[in-house]
Amino acid sequence: MTPLQPAEIAGIVTETARLTRELYVFPEVGGKLADLLADRLAEGRYDGAADPQTLGRLVTEDLQSVSQDRHLRLKFHHEEVPATENGAVLAELHREADLSLGGVPLVERLGGGVARLKLAPIVFPLGLVGAEPLTAGFNLVAPAEALILDLRECVGGHPEAVAHVSAYLLDEPTHLTTLYDREDGSYRQLWSPAHVPGPRFGGEKPLYVLISAATFSGGEALAYDLQQQGRAVVVGERSGGGANPRQGFTLHPQLEATIPVSRSINPVSGTNWEGVGITPDIETDPADALDVAHRAALAAVAARDTDTPSAAEARRLLAGAAEPARDGEPI
Template identity: 70%
Template structure:
């Protein structure tokens, strides 16, 4: 990789500070961040950055030093990134990632007792990239007696995709979230759609959401919105704490400045999960969250007196209290 020249470093740091000042969702903090970058540059902090990776790390530390916003970054990309459009690096990365992750639906399983598990990762891709895969997965789990939504490795996503998923998990249009945008000084609301392509899982059957400290941004949004509406029980550990959506700007062929220009507002809490993370209803080791949620789902199905062939109340009781013909409670089968 080509060594960075002094003038290059100055230009990159200056532009990162300008973007923070003009676009960061909290103007006063943006100005403080820019001042921090100027001070660090004047003190020679960035002279040690002989390559783009090192500069990205140092500037990211300073961008996040004022208020800990993990969406604020000077992100290093090993492959050259597009310079001609805003968020060009993100779009290129999303396209590759969507192709490699089966549209963000890497796992679907039918667990014992008529419970389905749907894993969404690494992010909730824009619908024009992964809508078909997502719709197919949601249609497949719609018949389950209970659903476990695994977001433990979901690190981002698009608000329209969150609302689209919600359309399968509620019976009526529901206001999930709003975004306040600094540039427009306005809020945009996101509602679940009135119609869903294919059958819905619906708004009444048991729903559990798994999270971990790795869950971030759009993954957190889905968990938080479902939790605040009382639609899901969240299981695992507190998530990463990133609620300020970002825009991306190419400052170098391998460096992208990501600047949060908006903030999430939940219509129920009036707040969001920035800094604190989504707090689980049932705290447990995320490695065991799957098992914890499965047992809770079985108990709830039994309590409701499930009478379908796939998940009768008697079957659920047998699984809860020991092995069945299908094996222990954790046993599963591929759909």
């Protein structure tokens, strides 16, 4: 790692201050932070930051000391990143998509008509990975009688992709959120689309969403939107609390200034989860959240006035049977 020179340090910090002042979604806070970085630079706080990782840590500490905004940072990347706007995050998204089957790493049947669909580490932009991974996952779980959507390791997501996911879990187009953009003062509504490929799970069957302290940004947006619409029961622990969408600017081959430039406004709550996280409906240790949600889902399936094989299996599982009872010989 090439040591940073004093002129480089000054240039990186000064540019981070400028971007924060001009673009941060809360102008008054952005101005204060820019002044703070300039003061800290003049005081020599960053003089000992001989490497990009140390400088990124120090500047991020100063930015978040006032804002408490975890999206606002000077982010260090181990790999060199493109110099284009948002180039760092796009490069990272490509790597993560390749390692996670397009963000749908797990689909499974849990028993009693309950399916589990895991989205991680990100709800990827549809323009980057296409809709196929999400389509395949949701088409597989559509016939289930209850669904557990596992977002415990979901640390981000693109707003349009989040809306696309929501459409599989709702019956009709729904206003999910409004994004306010500081740069032009505009408000843009995001709705779940009227059409999705293949069958929907729908808006009536039991839905449980798992979250953890690691759940962040777009992962939180999905959980929060479904919770506020009264569509899902959220299970786990309070999430990370990042609601302000950001842009990325490469200031060094390994340093990216990430600046929140807009904020989410939920049409039901009138606010968002920034800084406070999402409060689960059922609070439990994330390690236990799947078992807790599965048992709740089994109870919901068993309580239905139906005589389906899944309902019968759910009743047996709730009664403590280790394995579903089977009549006759194997098929």
